[in-house]
Amino acid sequence: MDSTLLKFALPALIAVLMSAGPASALEQNCRFIQAKADREACYKRQEEELAARRKPATPTDESKTLESVRQMRQDDEAVYRSIHGICRGC
Known part of the structure; x- marks a missing residue:
């Protein structure tokens, strides 16, 4: 077999086998x-x-969530202002 083909095919095969292994092993145990x-x-x-992994993290304090949304909006407005100043005629 060609050594360059072996250099690329073997690591790719190992990566595929490693990524597919744990997910299917969990289902087959039962x-x-x-x-x-x-x-x-x-x-x-x-x-x-599985349900615990899929469940989104719930915010513990609503005031923190509102404050983070306000901060994101302020950051977005700053970015939009800077883009508007740079991109004339876009």
């Missing part, structure tokens, strides 16, 4: 549990973990 109650508990744990 599938092979023989006891129905244990298997269902495993699936429920996985479902809860």
